[in-house]
Amino acid sequence: MTTILYLFNCILIFFFTIGLISSSSTQQRIYCVIKTFGKNLATRASTIHHTWAHRCDKHIFLTATNLTKWNNISLPILNLYDVSDNYIELSIKVFDALNLIIQQSQPYDFDWLFITDDDTYVIIEHLRQLLYYSIKPLAFGHLFVPKNGAPSHLSGGAGYAINTIALQRMLPNLQTSCPQWYVPGMEDVYISRCLQHLNVSLNGAIDGYHHQFYPLEFLNMYKMDIPKWFSDYNTLKSYQGFNCCSSQSITFHYMTREWMNFIEWARYLHDNE
Template identity: 30%
Template sequence: MGGHYITLEQRHRLSDTTLYPGSAGGGVVGGSRVGHRRLSSCQVLLLVLVAGSSVIALYAYWDVMTAGARDPDGHSPRQLSNETLAQQLRREVRVLCWVLTTPKYHKSRAVHVMRTWGKRCNKIYFMTSESDDELPTIVLNKSDKYEVLWGKTKEAFTHIYQHMRDEADWFMKADDDTYVFVENLRYMLYPYSPDQAIYFGYNFKMIGAHNKNESYMSGGSGYVLSREALRIFAEGLNDSTKCRQEDNSAEDVEMGRCLLNLDVKAGDSRDSKLRNRFYPLLPFDMLLSGNSGLDFWLYKYAYYSVRSCMDCLSEYPVAFHYVNPEQLYVFDFFNYDFQLVGKQKPEERLPQKIRPEDLVIPDYDNMFT
C-alpha cells in the first residue's frame, strides 16, 4: 500500500483543491480521474438567487401577456398599465346596445344617438323597418306602429340572440329619446356575472292582480339583459303559457311578465344609497319636480319608493328618458368635455363581485297604490 491511502481524519481535512496521494497533478482514485470541484456556500447562494430571479421574470412576463383573458373561475383580469378605469370596464363588461326607432326618426333622432352615447357601446344597432347608410340598421318585419312594440321587441332580441349573442356579455334595449351613460352602465353591471339570469332597469310594480314582489322595467329608460337572460328569453318566448304570443300589448309590461315566468330575476339597479340609476324622466323632473301630487303616475308605478329632491339622483346615473336631440349633445358636453377648475376628482375603484348565491333583491317598499 506504501502510503497510498488516506485515513478518515485526513479526508475531512482535505480542501477542494487537495489531490489524493499518488495522483500526479490530475488526482486519480481507483483508475478514475477526479475532476469535480465542490461549490462554496456563497456560490450556491448566488446560483439560487439567479435561478429565482429568472423564474420571477418569466412569471411576470406571462402574467402581462395573459392579463386580457379571464381565468377558469371567471375572475376579471387586472387593470393594464396606462389603462383608464373606463377602458378596463369596456374590455371586461361588453355591452351591445340596440335602439328601437322608425325611418321618420332616423335623421332627427337616431343619428344623434349614434354621434353621442351610442358610440360608447361595444356594439350598437338600430332596429327599424328600413335600412339607412348612416346607421348600423337591422330591418324588422313588424310595422311601425306603437301598438306592436312588444312584437318588435321580441323580434329584435331574437335576431340578436341568433346572430350576435357572442358579440357582448350584456344586451341593452333603449328608445331613440333615451340617453345612456354607458360607462356608468358597465360600472353598475361589473359585480354581476353575465351567466346569471338577471336584467336591470327602472323597476315598476305590476298593477292589478299580481304577487307582492312582481315587477317589470320601464321601457322608456331602457333595460339590459345578461347573456343568460337573453338566451332564456329567446328560447322560451314561444311558450304561450309564459309569454304573450300576440304583438299588440305594452312592450315593457309583457317583457317583465315573460321574464318573470321564465325565472329571470328583476335586479335592483339602485346604488349603495338606494338612489335610482335608471330614470323614466329627465333629470330636472327628478331633481325638482312640479309633479308633487301623490296621484302622479310615477309614484303609483314605482317599485321602490321614489322622491323628487336635489339629492335624490345617483352620482352615477345610467339612463334618462324623454331626451330630445339637442339635449343629447348637452349631456355629452357636460359629462365628457366640461371641466370645473379646482374640483377634486373622486377616487374610483371597482365594486366587489357578487356571487349568484349571495344575490339579494329587496322587496318593494312603495306603499302608494
C-alpha cells in the same frame, strides 16, 4: 331667460362639476339596441349615434320601415319587415329582434344586451360599473311596482339590460318560450312577463336611496315635477334638487336632442375645446 340660464347651469354643474360620469368601467361587453321609428332616424337616432351610443361595444337601431326613404342615413340598422313601425306593435318588434339576436352563433360576442328608447340618454360608464358576470340569468333596469297589486315590470323608456344567460333561456325562439306575450301590447310589460316566466331575476338598480335608471328626464327629477303615474309605480321617495338622483345615474328618459348634445359637450367635449 333667467329661468333657462338657471336650469342650464344646474345641468352643467350636475353632469360636469359634480362628476356624475365616472371614467372607470368593467370588461363586460354591451350590445345596445335602440328602439326607434323611420321618421326618427335622421333626428333622434342620429343624435344618439353621435353621442352616447358609440361607447357601447356595438349598437344598432331597431326599426321597421322602408329604408329607401332613408338611403342617405349612415347608421347601423336592424330593419324588420313583418311588423308595423308603430307603438302598438312595439312589443312584436322587440320580440322579433330578440329572436334574431338569440339565434346568432354562440358564444355571443357580447355579455349584456341593453334595450332602450331613442329619447333616452345613457351614461355607458355607469352601466358598465353596474353589470357583472354571473352564471345566473339577470336583468337590470328601473323596476316598476304598481300600487294596484299588478306584477312588477321593468321600464322600457329607462332601458333594461339582460345578460346572455337569460337570453339563452329564450331559445329556440320566443314563439316557443313566451308565446302568450308575443302579441301587440306594452313592450316593457310583455318583456318583463316573459323574463319572469323564464325565471329571470328582475333587478331595480338602486344606489342607496336612489334609482339609477330614470323613466323621466333629469329636470323633472330635479324639480320634482313628477307625474302621478310615476308616483303610482315608484318604490322610493323622491327628493328635490341635486339630491334627486344617484351620483351613479345610468339613464334619463324623455331627453331632447338639445339636452343630449349639451350633456355630451359638458362631459366629454368641454375639455377638448
